[in-house]
Amino acid sequence: MKAHYLKGIRFADFTWAGAGSFSTKIFADYGAEVIKIESTTRVDPVRAGGPFKDGIAGLNRSGYFASRNTGKRSIALNLKSEEAREAVRELIRKSDVVSNNFGPGAMDRLGFGYEAVRAIKPDIIYLSMPMYGEDGPLSGMLGLGMTISAVTGLMSLTGYHDGPPLGPGTHYPDHAANPYHAAFAVIAALRHRRRTGRGMKIDLAQVESTINIVGPAVVEQALTGQEPVRTGNRSPHHAPHNVFRCKGEDRWCAVAVLTDAQWRALADVIGAAGLAGDPGLATAAGRLARVDEVEAAVARWMADRDAEAAMAALQRAGVPAGVVADPQTLMERDPQLRHRGYWQHLDHPELGVATYTSPPYRLDGERVELERPPLIGEHTDAVLGGILGYDAARIAALRKSGAIEA
Amino acid sequence: MTKTEASPPSVVERPYDDVRVIDLTHHLGAYATRLFADLGAEVIRVEPPAGRADRGAPAVPGLGGDVPFVFLNANKRSVGLDLTGAAGRGVLADLVATAQIVVLEAEERALLPLVLSVPGARVVTVVSHFGLDGPYADYAGSDLVTQSLGGITWMSGLPGQPPLRIAGGQAGFVTSLYTAAATALALYDVEVNGGGSHVIDVSAQECIAHSLQNALQVWDLERRISIRGGEGTRDATEQVLACADGYIFLACGLPLPMSWKALVAWFQEEGHPGGKRLAEPDWADRVKRTTRAMRDEFRAMFESFAAKRTKAELRAEALKRRIILAPVSSISDLPHDPQLIFRRYFHDLPHPAAGRGLRFPGAPYRLSEPVWRIDRPAPLPGEDTDLVLRAAPRAAAAGGGAR
Numbered sequence: 001m002k003a004h005y006l007k008g009i010r011f012a013d014f015t016w017a018g019a020g021s022f023s024t025k026i027f028a029d030y031g032a033e034v035i036k037i038e039s040t041t042r043v044d045p046v047r048a049g050g051p052f053k054d055g056i057a058g059l060n061r062s063g064y065f066a067s068r069n070t071g072k073r074s075i076a077l078n079l080k081s082e083e084a085r086e087a088v089r090e091l092i093r094k095s096d097v098v099s100n101n102f103g104p105g106a107m108d109r110l111g112f113g114y115e116a117v118r119a120i121k122p123d124i125i126y127l128s129m130p131m132y133g134e135d136g137p138l139s140g141m142l143g144l145g146m147t148i149s150a151v152t153g154l155m156s157l158t159g160y161h162d163g164p165p166l167g168p169g170t171h172y173p174d175h176a177a178n179p180y181h182a183a184f185a186v187i188a189a190l191r192h193r194r195r196t197g198r199g200m201k202i203d204l205a206q207v208e209s210t211i212n213i214v215g216p217a218v219v220e221q222a223l224t225g226q227e228p229v230r231t232g233n234r235s236p237h238h239a240p241h242n243v244f245r246c247k248g249e250d251r252w253c254a255v256a257v258l259t260d261a262q263w264r265a266l267a268d269v270i271g272a273a274g275l276a277g278d279p280g281l282a283t284a285a286g287r288l289a290r291v292d293e294v295e296a297a298v299a300r301w302m303a304d305r306d307a308e309a310a311m312a313a314l315q316r317a318g319v320p321a322g323v324v325a326d327p328q329t330l331m332e333r334d335p336q337l338r339h340r341g342y343w344q345h346l347d348h349p350e351l352g353v354a355t356y357t358s359p360p361y362r363l364d365g366e367r368v369e370l371e372r373p374p375l376i377g378e379h380t381d382a383v384l385g386g387i388l389g390y391d392a393a394r395i396a397a398l399r400k401s402g403a404i405e406a
Numbered sequence: 407m408t409k410t411e412a413s414p415p416s417v418v419e420r421p422y423d424d425v426r427v428i429d430l431t432h433h434l435g436a437y438a439t440r441l442f443a444d445l446g447a448e449v450i451r452v453e454p455p456a457g458r459a460d461r462g463a464p465a466v467p468g469l470g471g472d473v474p475f476v477f478l479n480a481n482k483r484s485v486g487l488d489l490t491g492a493a494g495r496g497v498l499a500d501l502v503a504t505a506q507i508v509v510l511e512a513e514e515r516a517l518l519p520l521v522l523s524v525p526g527a528r529v530v531t532v533v534s535h536f537g538l539d540g541p542y543a544d545y546a547g548s549d550l551v552t553q554s555l556g557g558i559t560w561m562s563g564l565p566g567q568p569p570l571r572i573a574g575g576q577a578g579f580v581t582s583l584y585t586a587a588a589t590a591l592a593l594y595d596v597e598v599n600g601g602g603s604h605v606i607d608v609s610a611q612e613c614i615a616h617s618l619q620n621a622l623q624v625w626d627l628e629r630r631i632s633i634r635g636g637e638g639t640r641d642a643t644e645q646v647l648a649c650a651d652g653y654i655f656l657a658c659g660l661p662l663p664m665s666w667k668a669l670v671a672w673f674q675e676e677g678h679p680g681g682k683r684l685a686e687p688d689w690a691d692r693v694k695r696t697t698r699a700m701r702d703e704f705r706a707m708f709e710s711f712a713a714k715r716t717k718a719e720l721r722a723e724a725l726k727r728r729i730i731l732a733p734v735s736s737i738s739d740l741p742h743d744p745q746l747i748f749r750r751y752f753h754d755l756p757h758p759a760a761g762r763g764l765r766f767p768g769a770p771y772r773l774s775e776p777v778w779r780i781d782r783p784a785p786l787p788g789e790d791t792d793l794v795l796r797a798a799p800r801a802a803a804a805g806g807g808a809r
């Protein structure tokens with residue numbers, strides 16, 4: 001289904017890279033007109049980074065860019081040009097939301113800081129997402145998703161139970177916490193504007209957003225005075241609770257026994273009659289005290305089994321278990337995602353038919369259908385002509401002067 | 407509900423202050439409804455008189471639940487109902503009739519037909535580990551299991567060691583964030599377009615799989631599988647590295663030329679041998695720099711440089727020199743972070759029943775309108791039963807099942 005709930009809402013969207021573009025994607029998927037203001041000379045880093053179709057680099061060949069920008073329109077302007085900035089001002093006048101994830105001060109330098117934009121469009125909803133906030137002693141710090149993991153405690157908490165901090169292997173805060181906090185705030189601001197007539201500025205400091213997803217650890221540390229311990233794949237409350245090596249190259253299956261009944265079921269499946277009958281292991285506390293022994297029993301059973309078969313056998317007995325899926329396993333072998341129609345295949349002039357994840361839910365029993373991401377500058381003429389009313393001669397002149405880059 | 411004319415500034419109006427949410431969540435959906443509560447929605451946990459299982463064992467007496475519960479359920483209310491009886495279920499139906507949103511987690515699936523039978527246009531969001539249908543629909547999930555089947559456990563950890571989940575109950579946070587946005591958009595359709603009721607079936611596995619950076623595209627377009635630890639993909643400088651009092655994270659790859667040049671210059675200024683070594687040609691080779699050998703060499707080099715420097719000293723120099731470097735903060739470090747102090751980030755939330763205050767993270771977003779607030783600790787079981795039922799005349803009239 002096309003869930004075009006937001007028809008009539010327009011974004012002047014300066015976001016780029018991972019977190020910013022992911023924040024506005026959901027609006028495009030729901031039918032808002034999200035106009036991405038791009039540049040061919042100062043290229044979106046995820047257009048310039050890979051992966052690329054067939055491994056061949058190109059501004060319109062990046063799968064990373066594609067996955068963050070479905071359904072958007074793209075205009076390519078040189079914002080150092082006053083004529084280009086004037087076009088953007090006119091676009092903002094006809095927009096509901098202005099969004100960016102530049103560092104502090106960058107939008108001001110372009111002439112598109114909040115006050116300047118509000119002077120053009122008084123009820124604008126203005127989203128900015130600097131790393132550490134727009135003011136303060138560390139606001140100038142440069143960062144990436146992993147830097148955000150580092151300063152929020154998430155990196156410190158993530159690691160093996162007996163090892164140093166490792167952190168998430170991805171720029172994790174860029175891929176859910178920050179974009180979806182941002183999206184939720186924009187949707188709330190749209191409702192607020194509908195009820196009150198007032199816009200607002202959303203200053204999402206990515207560090208402040210991310211600390212919320214380690215919120216329980218913050219509350220715990222303040223309550224106990226103790227630093228939360230790294231538990232890795234283990235649990236302070238349950239055992240066995242880990243990932244176990246299976247048959248094959250780098251294949252693993254997770255097992256999380258959360259109740260004593262699940263323990264008895266697990267012991268039965270793995271044929272560990274001795275352990276099942278051991279009263280010392282009947283409770284979680286007993287199993288935690290002998291966690292190495294308990295895990296070794298599971299590991300022995302798992303070692304010569306196929307991960308999918310091990311999962312299925314444990315799940316049949318009611319024991320939480322799941323294969324540690326790599327990207328290929330997810331996309332080609334996961335029967336659940338396939339059954340639910342999770343993967344969408346969109347055609348694109350340069351990427352060809354590529355695979356996209358659906359919004360991660362069914363809406364009224366159906367999938368929200370995506371539209372393909374834009375080529376760089378694909379909609380420059382349509383936006384300047386159709387929305388701003390520029391005639392062909394004016395557009396040609398802007399292109400000649402370099403104000404329009406594509 | 408929609409006002410056509412602008413009203414004068416007021417601190418009373420908040421984005422969701424006319425919205426009631428019935429909360430039947432556990433760990434996957436609880437943060438979603440908290441986001442609504444923080445912006446003014448009346449979020450009502452409807453639970454057995456002794457409390458729902460997601461509360462866990464109270465962390466300290468009077469807290470009403472464990473630490474995750476306390477965090478995830480702040481600002482909410484609780485109505486205690488015996489939902490095994492017809493009377494209690496009748497009250498739930500009356501409450502649903504007054505609500506614009508219901509968020510229900512799979513453990514409460516038995517209540518779904520009742521919720522869906524209540525007339526009126528609203529959003530009903532059902533949250534589960536794997537979705538309501540399909541071969542895994544009845545599988546038992548957990549944070550570890552769902553992170554694994556969603557593909558994110560694969561992405562972390564060290565080569566040669568097991569894949570590693572991300573800490574802190576992230577399956578719940580990721581799922582809740584998508585749940586909140588999808589629910590809010592569906593409410594938009596109900597209110598603005600008259601789109602009628604919506605039912606959303608959120609799968610935590612799908613939410614995790616939606617948050618894998620570019621790993622799926624790397625497979626789809628280039629037929630490569632991203633390996634944990636960054637070997638073969640991540641630059642040698644992009645690592646957690648030891649210093650005098652802990653660890654820092656550094657990123658100075660060639661695609662970040664300012665950061666890289668500034669690091670080399672710093673080494674040279676300090677007369678560290680790395681200054682000379684890093685200027686040699688193999689350090690200009692982007693591919694070589696992702697090998698384990700280069701990563702190991704860089705680690706030894708940087709750690710010798712940083713052995714006598716603290717996290718704070720390194721951060722100060724990095725800020726000055728425009729190097730991407732951040733301290734790996736422990737949770738205990740956060741209240742001392744100068745930026746968070748400057749921004750007055752943390753909140754102290756009084757908890758009268760526990761006889762103490764709780765330190766809470768501040769808003770995930772600063773809004774220019776004063777509409778985000780955290781002013782109520784997570785409710786004790788049934789704490790608001792009388793208040794809520796009195797305020798909902800139809801519900802009070804049904805009576806009976808309430809305790």
